[in-house]
Amino acid sequence: MSSIKSSKIRLSDLILKILINIAAAFSVVLLIGILAYVFLKGIGSVNLTFLTTVTSTLKGTVGIAGNIVNTLYIIVITLLIATPLGVGSAIYLNEYAKPGKLVRAIEFTTETLSGIPSIIFGLFGMMFFGTGLGLGYSILTGALTLTLMVLPLITRNTQEALKTVPDSYRSGALGMGATKWYMIRTILLPSAMPGIVTGIILAIGRIVGESAALLFTAGSGYLLPKGGMGILKKILESGGTLTIQLYLSMAKAEYSTAFGIAVILLLIVLFINWITKVLAKKLDVNNME
Amino acid sequence: MNGQESFSIIGNRKQKSAVEKAAQGIFTLCAFIAILAVASITAYMIMNGTPALFKVGVKEILFGTLWKPTAAGPSFGILYVILTSIIGTTLAVILGVPIGLFTAIFLAETAPKRLAAVVKPAVELLAGIPSVIYGLLGIMVLNPIMYKLELAVFKNSETHQFTGGANLLSAVLVLAIMILPTVINISESALRSVPPQLKSASLALGASHIQTIFRVILPAAKSGIVTAIVLGVGRAIGEAMAITLVSGSSVNIPLPFNSVRFLTTAIVSEMGYAAGVHRQVLFTIGLVLFVFIMIINVTLNKILKKGDVEQ
Numbered sequence: 001m002s003s004i005k006s007s008k009i010r011l012s013d014l015i016l017k018i019l020i021n022i023a024a025a026f027s028v029v030l031l032i033g034i035l036a037y038v039f040l041k042g043i044g045s046v047n048l049t050f051l052t053t054v055t056s057t058l059k060g061t062v063g064i065a066g067n068i069v070n071t072l073y074i075i076v077i078t079l080l081i082a083t084p085l086g087v088g089s090a091i092y093l094n095e096y097a098k099p100g101k102l103v104r105a106i107e108f109t110t111e112t113l114s115g116i117p118s119i120i121f122g123l124f125g126m127m128f129f130g131t132g133l134g135l136g137y138s139i140l141t142g143a144l145t146l147t148l149m150v151l152p153l154i155t156r157n158t159q160e161a162l163k164t165v166p167d168s169y170r171s172g173a174l175g176m177g178a179t180k181w182y183m184i185r186t187i188l189l190p191s192a193m194p195g196i197v198t199g200i201i202l203a204i205g206r207i208v209g210e211s212a213a214l215l216f217t218a219g220s221g222y223l224l225p226k227g228g229m230g231i232l233k234k235i236l237e238s239g240g241t242l243t244i245q246l247y248l249s250m251a252k253a254e255y256s257t258a259f260g261i262a263v264i265l266l267l268i269v270l271f272i273n274w275i276t277k278v279l280a281k282k283l284d285v286n287n288m289e
Numbered sequence: 290m291n292g293q294e295s296f297s298i299i300g301n302r303k304q305k306s307a308v309e310k311a312a313q314g315i316f317t318l319c320a321f322i323a324i325l326a327v328a329s330i331t332a333y334m335i336m337n338g339t340p341a342l343f344k345v346g347v348k349e350i351l352f353g354t355l356w357k358p359t360a361a362g363p364s365f366g367i368l369y370v371i372l373t374s375i376i377g378t379t380l381a382v383i384l385g386v387p388i389g390l391f392t393a394i395f396l397a398e399t400a401p402k403r404l405a406a407v408v409k410p411a412v413e414l415l416a417g418i419p420s421v422i423y424g425l426l427g428i429m430v431l432n433p434i435m436y437k438l439e440l441a442v443f444k445n446s447e448t449h450q451f452t453g454g455a456n457l458l459s460a461v462l463v464l465a466i467m468i469l470p471t472v473i474n475i476s477e478s479a480l481r482s483v484p485p486q487l488k489s490a491s492l493a494l495g496a497s498h499i500q501t502i503f504r505v506i507l508p509a510a511k512s513g514i515v516t517a518i519v520l521g522v523g524r525a526i527g528e529a530m531a532i533t534l535v536s537g538s539s540v541n542i543p544l545p546f547n548s549v550r551f552l553t554t555a556i557v558s559e560m561g562y563a564a565g566v567h568r569q570v571l572f573t574i575g576l577v578l579f580v581f582i583m584i585i586n587v588t589l590n591k592i593l594k595k596g597d598v599e600q
Contacts, residue, residue, distance in 0.1 A: 010497060010499075010500075012499075013497050013498075013499040013500065016499050016503065017399065017499055019391055020391045020392075020394050020395050020399055021395065021399075022391075023387070023388045023389075023390075023391030023392045023395065024391070024392045024395035024396070024400065024404070024408050026388055026392070027392055027408060027411050027412050027415060027469065027473070028407060028408055028411045030411075030415065030466065031411040031414055031415055032411075034415075034418065034422075034426060037426065037429075037430070038422065038425075038426070041429075084319070085319045085322050086319075087319075088315060088316045088318075088319030088320070089316070089319040089320040089322065089323065091316045091319075092316035092317050092319060092320040093320060095316075096313055096316055096317065097320070105324055106320050106321070106323055106324060108590060109323040109324045109326070109327040109328075110323045111586070111589075111590070112327050112583075112586050113323055113326060113327060115520075115523055115582060115585065115586050115589070116330065116527075116579075116582060117523075117526070117527025117528070117529065117553065117578065117582060118527070118529070119527065119529040119553050119556055119557065119575070119578070120330065120334070120527070120575060120578065120579055120582070121330075123334070123337075123556065123560075123572065123575045124329075124330045124333050124334070126560075127333055127337060128329065128333055148326045148330075151322065151323065151326070152323070155323070179305050179308070179309055180309060180312070180313075181308055181309055181312040184312070205417055208419070209417070209418070209419030209420065209421075210419075211419065211420065211421050211530040212420075212529040212530050212553070212557065215530075215557065215560075216560055216561075243419050243421045243530075246419075246421045246422070246425065247421050247424070247530055247533075250421070250424065250425050250428065250534060251534060255425075255429065258425055259425070262421075262422050262425055265419055265421075265422060266418070266422070269414065269417045269418060269419070270414070272417065273410075273413060273414055273417055
């Protein structure tokens with residue numbers, strides 16, 4: 001028998017170890033491959049005209065300015081609705097609710113919402129907001145649909161942040177005679193802010209990458225809003241985001257446009273990823289205090 | 290404390306209780322949105338998905354194999370569509386889970402810190418890439434490779450309909466890649482939450498690190514890994530835009546080199562122009578997908594609860 005200290009390596013160990021390393025390398029190689037391929041194929045399509053004009057056969061231009069504006073519209077409107085709802089829901093769950101059936105129902109449905117595929121949200125949005133409420137194919141329909149989709153993300157991140165606020169903060173404020181709402185507004189929310197912001201940024205990432213839920217809700221309009229009242233009217237008009245335009249270009253085999261948009265999307269993804277890292281670090285520092 | 294509020298943080302009693310009540314009421318309402326949303330989505334899916342079942346017949350739709358929604362004598366059988374989703378998802382999970390699990394083992398157990406610091410962010414970025422980009426790459430990279438393979442495999446076949454590479458296999462590969470981040474993240478945290486005493490005990494008994502991982506840590510993390518697989522199934526069965534163009538454009542038996550339609554891609558590619566009964570059947574497809582997802586969600590909930598009890 002060999003000693004337990006002998007460094008003889010078992011063959012099965014070696015094979016498994018090699019497989020583990022190959023699996024891990026796969027993700028990295030895949031990511032580098034995707035980034036390199038998309039940038040090489042798409043960087044040539046990205047120029048000032050591409051970013052600042054709208055596709056027009058009359059002028060012979062290919063541009064995605066309209067889609068960029070639509071994406072911004074949808075991000076802003078979705079967040080304006082989803083952030084208060086999500087944060088409010090997290091405050092209820094963490095600060096008011098007593099454990100019981102109701103809380104379990106809310107937590108189960110929040111989980112369920114985050115598990116529902118976006119195409120189902122798309123169908124529901126089309127029927128409920130589009131047909132039911134008569135909003136048709138419009139940016140508002142798309143934003144309302146996405147609100148339901150990003151709600152769990154904001155709720156969960158806010159809840160996590162609220163959980164890290166020490167109880168002594170709460171008792172301190174309440175003990176000094178502050179009302180609960182005053183304590184939430186001046187103590188809890190500021191302390192939980194990095195968590196809330198992280199939730200919002202993750203939601204932005206989700207919105208930017210979303211396509212299936214928007215195809216039949218926000219539609220595929222690619223024109224810029226007209227000035228003046230047009231800026232407000234745009235909310236009720238159809239507007240395709242960058243991903244929708246990418247899908248449509250791809251379906252029409254206009255690959256140079258598709259890759260151009262893919263480059264922009266990847267840059268946004270990289271940026272969002274970086275900024276969440278920075279925030280996460282900040283959150284960590286806060287916790288250590 | 291800033292000026293305007295410095296007079297008193299308590300406020301006048303009457304006003305105080307009104308504000309307090311209002312705040313609590315509003316927060317409660319916010320929390321109810323999730324319940325309301327899930328309830329109305331369920332109601333709408335059932336309301337819109339069932340009429341076609343009554344009109345065309347449950348058997349004709351769910352077990353029919355002929356999908357000719359726009360023909361003169363239309364036929365709405367979605368059995369192949371359902372089978373495609375089940376088989377496609379199963380294959381994607383069979384391919385994706387081992388790679389994901391091994392990567393999770395790498396991150397949680399064997400990786401030197403420096404390498405983990407490269408792999409982890411790469412996985413996070415893969416999760417953030419929009420599904421349409423996976424679809425674009427599927428068309429541009431995978432489909433041509435699959436086409437070559439198809440030409441080689443069916444060189445002497447006279448009955449095979451060539452798909453140009455847009456087939457079930459391409460879609461499965463795209464799905465397998467897309468579920469990786471989910472599987473990796475959930476199983477990594479499952480592996481990390483295994484009590485360190487188990488590991489030390491196994492190592493102290495003379496087992497090697499790899500033996501410890503596969504004989505002790507993996508079984509101990511079982512419920513977390515099952516959760517990862519179930520979430521992966523949910524992700525794969527619900528994915529639409531990435532595989533719409535990659536999987537081809539006609540309804541067929543889900544064989545590797547056939548052009549196929551999934552539950553999701555049938556909706557995406559036909560909802561734009563469908564009308565009448567055709568449109569209603571697409572909602573039925575949505576309902577079938579929704580039922581699958583709800584089954585997955587309830588299973589998940591059960592696993593998580595069981596895990597809680599065990600701990």
